[in-house]
Each structure stands twice: as C-alpha cells, then as structure tokens.
Amino acid sequence: MQRDLVEAARRGDHRAFEVLASAAGDRLYATARLILRSPDLAEDAVQEALIRAWRQLPSLRDPDRFDAWLYRLIVNACADQGRQSKRWSQRVRLLPVDTTTGDGSASIADRDELERGFDRLKPDHRAMVVLHYYNGFSTAEIARILEVPEGTARSRLHYAVGALRAALDAEARPSAIARDGVA
C-alpha cells in the first residue's frame, strides 16, 4: 500500500503524498521537537522536510526507503532550523519536565541535568541520540538513514553519548564540589 502511494506521489500525485505525509507527520514532529527542543522550530522543520520530500520524491530511487529517507530529511531540516537560530539555547522554549519519576529511572535532578546537557549538544549529536534512544534505531539503521558508514554512525553515537554524559558530569560538578565543601 505504502509503496503504491510513494510511487503515485513520485509521479506527482498530491493526494498520495498527503496521505503519506499525514501518516508520518506525528513521528516526524516528535523527532524534530526532541532534537530542536522547541515547538515552533519543530513545526518549521517538519514543514521544510515535507516540502523537500515532495519536491525531491522523483529522485528517490527505492520507494521502500521512503520512511528512512523522511527521517534523513527531518534530521537535515532540524539542522537547517538550527542554522537559522542564532543560538540553540537562546531560542528554544524548554519542554516541561515531568515531575513524576515512574520507575525511578530518572530522577527530577537527572532530568534537569539531561535537559541542560542535551541543550549543549550539537544538532547532529542530538539527532543521533534521538534516533537511537527515542526512535529505537540501531546504529546500522541510523547509518542507512543518514547514508554514512556504520562505523561512522557508531562513533558519532558514542561521541554524542560521551558528550552528553560529560555535560551531565560538568553540570553535576559544582553541586558535588559544594556538597563536599571543597570549593
């Protein structure tokens, strides 16, 4: 069914494209919003990604790669949105932090650290983290989505996670120092 829609959209069928875009919209938006941390920027990114998808659909060789291709477009659109903002942390509206901790896997303090650490990451590193931990893609799948060697995807994710943990450690350090009375 989706293949039929993709092929129809490739031939210029607006309605087919709109069915595809409607089906993908929510997950693209969620991905964009996590990467960009801003509802406004995420909406713009989804628009740009879908418009680019429409325009470039004839260049998509394999209709079965449509979903992966859309992810690539949304990641690049997020990057472009980031380019247009002067500084990530200046324009983002921070997402609300859920105060319930559920299974205890993330305390309020951890989430606060995560949020601030994540804001410090470059957009491509944010994308790696979101694609892996939210969308559930393996590094091999991310490599195919972003069309980079798998080793590159693996090293980037490793770097992104390392940078995030380093940021978290840096966030935690002043309080630890204060707690320990060393400062």
Next chain:
Amino acid sequence: MMTTDDQFERAITRWFEDSAPHRMPERVLDATFERTRQSRQDVGWGTRLRALPRPVPAMAGAAMLVVAMMALAIGSVGGPAPTPSATPSPTPGPIQTSGGMWPQTSLEEIRQAQARADAGDPDVMWQVTGVIEWQLAQHHPKDAPIFLRFLEEKLGWQNYRWDEAFAHPDGLVDGDVVYVRCAGGDATDRYRSSDPERRECAPTIDDRRYETVKINIAQLDRQGPGGIWVVTGWEIIEPAEQVAQPSEAEIEASMGAFLQARIAGEGAEALVDFFPMDPWEAERVDREIPLLYATSSGAPYVRAESSLSEGPAWPSGTMWYEVRLFSRDDETVVAQRFSLERDDAGRWRVVYHFEPGTEDGIPVAVTFAFLDGAVTYRARPPFGPSQDGYRDRDRLAIEGLLPDDDAPRRVLVMLADPRPIGPDCSAGPAADDAEALAGIIRSDPDLDATAPVAVSVGGIPALQVDVVTRGPNPCFALLEDAPFTIGSDRARLILLDLPAGSTAKVLAIATITDEDSFETVVAAAQPIVDSIEIHAP
C-alpha cells in the same frame, strides 16, 4: 547522579518518551500542503539521469501532452461507424450511451444491500471494497471491483483501461472516472512504452479513437468505511484519441531541419522550444542551448546523427532523440537529448529540456550567477544550484549527486558578507575584509583553524582556511547561515574581498561536510571553485 550506562540509557529513553508530543498540530500539515499544492516536483538533471527510460514528466501533461478529444460527438450509436483498426470485443445486448444507477436501482435496494454488506454477505461485499477515496477524488479508480464489474457485466467490455492521459476530460465532477475501451493488440505498431500494458490498447473506433465512458460512483446510503458504493450514472462521452504519429516528412521538417540549421550555423533557435519548467530559471546566465553551433573550442559541426531512444509514448506520441553532432574529422562529439512533441497547434516541435548533454563524454558545464551577477560560476551536471530554499541573493548552496548517494548533497556554499559566530555562539558584525574574517575564525576557541593560505579565485587573491571543531562545540555553525549538515566536522573556507563598489565586501566559499566525505566533496566542489569569476560593478 547516573552512574552506569544502563541507568543513563533508561533515563534518557524515559525522558524522551515523556517529552515527545503525541500529536502534531493540524496547522502544520495544512500549511505544508498549501505549499506543496502550489509546488512542482524537481525534474532536474539528477533525477533525469537516473530515470531512463522515462515517461514524459507529469507536469508536462497539462501543457504538452496532447490528448485530443474529438469535437464531433460520436459514440457507439448514431452516425456511420468508422472502421476499427482491430476487432473490438463483442458488445452484448442493445447499445446504450448512458444509464442510471447500478447494480441497485433505488435507494431502498441500496439500503437492503447495505444491510447485507454489514452482515458480511459476499454477494455485495465487492461494493464495499477497493475504492480509495483520495484516489477517486483524482478520478482514479484504482481498479476497484465496482468499476470492473460494471464495465464487464453492464457494458460488456472485456478489454479496457484507465489511463492518466485520458482521465481528465472537461466537466468531471466528484466520483467521475473515465475508461477507454481497447481492442486486442497493440495501439499501433509504432507506439512504444516502457510499460507493455500501455501498448496493448488498440483503438476501437478507428485507428486513433477509443470508445470512452464516464462512470460516476457514490455512497448513497452510509458514507465512509463500510458504506457500499453504487454507480449513480454513466455516459459514453467524446472519444479519447491517441496522437497520430508524425510522418517521416514531419520528423525531417522538425528534428532534421533543427540539426541541419545547427550545422549551417544559423536558424536553429527558431526550430526548438524550451521545456516550460526550468529549475534554475533565476540563476541561469544564458537561457540558450549550449554548443548550439560549435564545440567549446569553436569548431563548427560538419555532420549530425540522431537516433530514437524512447517512444513514441502512448498516447501522446512524444519521442526522445539522442542527438550527436560532429566537428571536422569527428574530433569532437557533442551529444544531447531532445524530445519531439506535438504542440497545441498540432505541429511537431523539437523541445529542449535544459539538459546540456556531453562533449566527448564529459558533461557540458552551465554558467550560473550569484549575488546579482557579481559572481558567476560554472557547474557540470549533476551539480547545480540547490533546489531548496537555500538560494537567496546573498547565500547559495550548490548541490549534486555524488557516487553512491541517493539524494543530492551540498558540496559548496557561497555567502556574501557572512557574519562570524562568536565564542558565545551569537553572530557578530560582518567583517570588513577577508583577512579580518579569517582572524575571527581562528580566534574562536571552539574551532581549530589552519593558518590562512594564499590562493586565488577568479583572479582575485583569497585566503583558504581549513577548520575542524575542537571538542563538543556548543555552536552550530562556522558562519551565520553556513549550513549545518549532519557530521559537519570539517570545513574548507575560501575568503576573498569583492571589488570596491560591489554590493558586498566579503565573499565566503565553503565546503562543509563530515570528515569521512571531506576529500570527496572538496574534489567535487573544486571545478566549480576554479570556474568562479568575480565581476566588478
């Protein structure tokens, strides 16, 4: 504090799941579709180079696909019946030209049928399935059973087809779908198509015209999923017509004359039309066919060849020709593609689709302009100006397909008076000159930049700086509006001062890409950089 990888991963996954929105605001899709409905798809070189054999681009249909509908209303009744080119399928029963509701004939019958469908009665379930409403809105039947059964059981047609070329005669309303009836055998011996099924539809009225029916369906009882569909009415309409093939004389008068004029060195312009969609209309410096009368070295052509590479496409008759022109002693061969299409006046015309072709196997470069013409450069297909929004007056991306890529990627960016990104990630004022800009970039603690190397671009001295990020750089760009791309870990910047009086002071030429692809992308961009010319005001 999170101490283990497992704790960290669970925390971030949970955080994402809690933070991610479940629904996108509807206004986003509304705004998107408003733009896509007014937007054409790209039919640039990159697409075309991979699309062989290709059909006529969809958007050409409205302007160029000639689907003549006879002004004289004839059908399978009335008037003398023309002699068909092939034997049509027998039509049982009395001949009709229109009719009403089918298979039910009243609303009461429809309600009863709906009740049976709700109970899963297989005798009526075919009226529920197969109709795809968004396709029906485009007058596309998608071979839903109700159409097939109507054509075969009610009209007695055994061979028929729905085709985009015939699908949109004037006056259609919601729920209308148009089919043509086919006789056995190919449309004509001369029609060719990459899709064999499209050939196997010979006309039924004479050697060009097809019996054509318009069928309307609707859900007259319950609408939406589970509602049954009925034919509300049908009508034999003006016959659809396949385009008559050009004669040898017509081909000679169009394509032959065009090639002869190119050899003669004059008059070819009047014998060719330009395809109405030029993806680079704003950037193209010369809207002309490259190497029209001579090779790049100025050698005139002494002979030409052409060969039919695709088509005639059914039913438009469009044909694609590979053209080769030779200089003296066949020293240089220019190869280009043109189509031969029938225009609205019924003339066969050569059409140029902005494919510059090759010269001795090398793609012919095209000249483009940037910054109001202050900068020009040449790019060989598949490289050209970006077809997304990154093509403003003072910023431009050049993109194209690299080997093994599935979509175009940016290989070069030009920025006029770019603003440098400071250590706090905010954009500062534009630098006064290239040297100052290089100094600012080198002083950024988040960047590791090489010492500027003197180079020349378009005969103007320039500075080249290679830049990598140093650690987890919190900024996202080297320069304001320098595009961020996934893995933008390495960049080559060329900075130069534009001539006095220009509308900008500094031009930045940047290749920004991931480390793994850097050398490949730089190599792809280099011929474009080498072709840059700076024009004094």
